[in-house]
Amino acid sequence: MTEPFNFNHELSGKIALVTGGTKGTGKAIAERLLVAGAIVIVTARNQPENINSQLHFIAGDLSQAKETEKLVKKVLSRFGRLDILINTLGGSETPGGGFAVLSDEDWENTIQTNLLAPVRLDRGFLPQMLERKNGVIIHIASIQGRLPLFDSTLPYAAAKAGLVNYSKGLSKEVSSKGIRVLTVSPGWIMTSSANRMMERIADSSKITVEEATQSVMDALGGIPIGKPAQPEDIAEFVGFLVSPRAKYLTGTEYVIDGGTIPTI
Incomplete structure (x- = not known):
């Protein structure tokens, strides 16, 4: 009988950052990487009371450019490098009612959080990855990039579609230099x-x-x-993507939606 694969040490010595890593899917991803042996940093606006003591928390509002710059500096000064970057942060707070009720501020805030925050983080951490010719970047997008819900989350859907496109373009630029870039687009997560x-x-x-x-x-x-889906369903797949087992994977969007998108 084949023994089950033991991933307890496959990320040993790796340093990972999970944005939005204190709750929901981000928390599940952070804890999955911990199990695999990584040193895991998480960031959010505020530190929750029940955070796993093994996680290294750094506060930051990544929708703000200056806050993102501070986070990058803190991570690199404290840990020396970053091997794995998981851009999980995202969400929508826009009102329902379609295009007519959406203001410029609604659009700008949503794009800052869901598209520009990952772009800034990549820009901050890529130079040291490129210098070492090693690193993995995962962008957590959404099936709304393909299946937008116009009534309530149109800016979010547009931002996530932009994130998928940006991720593909970035992978074409840096994959030949040792950096793998991948996108995971979940459906509804409970x-x-x-x-x-x-x-x-x-x-x-x-x-x-x-x-x-x-x-x-x-x-x-x-x-x-x-x-x-459960948060752990997404976390398990992300854990595989950042591992040496996925060393030939880059530039791809992976949809995890239980079959929600009805087309190929």
Whole structure:
């Protein structure tokens, strides 16, 4: 019988940064890299009370250029280098109602967080990766880059589409120099915040949480696999992509959506 693969030490000695790494998918990714033996830095605006003591937290609002510059300097001065960069930070806070209700500020804030923050971080950490001819950059995008929801998250969808395109272009520039660049585009993920949203929908609509979840899946056009992803599903795949087992992979977007996107 073949023994299961043991990834406990495959990232030993590697230094990784996970943005948005204190909750949801980012937290799951950070903890997955810890299991693989990496030294893991996480960043968010504020430090949560229940953060894993093995994670190295650095505060920063990465939607701001100066905050991003400070983060890069802190990481490199404290750890000397960065081997793995996971750009997980993202989200949408724009109002529903379609294009007419969206202001310039809505667009600018969303693009700062979902597109320009990763661009700035890449620019900050790539020089030392290129000098060593080694590194992995993962951009967490979204299936909304292909399947936009115009009523509520149009700026987010546009920013994530831009991130996918940028990621491909960057990979073509730096892959020959030893840096792998990949994109992961998840579908709906049942994070704790998504679960709370289902509870609110259920309460306001007088239905069960299961019925609320099904209504959201129906709004997405259905999820053939029958349920949303868990943060750990995304984290497990990211853990593989940054490992030596994926050394020939670069420049590709990987969709993890349970079959939500209906086309090839």
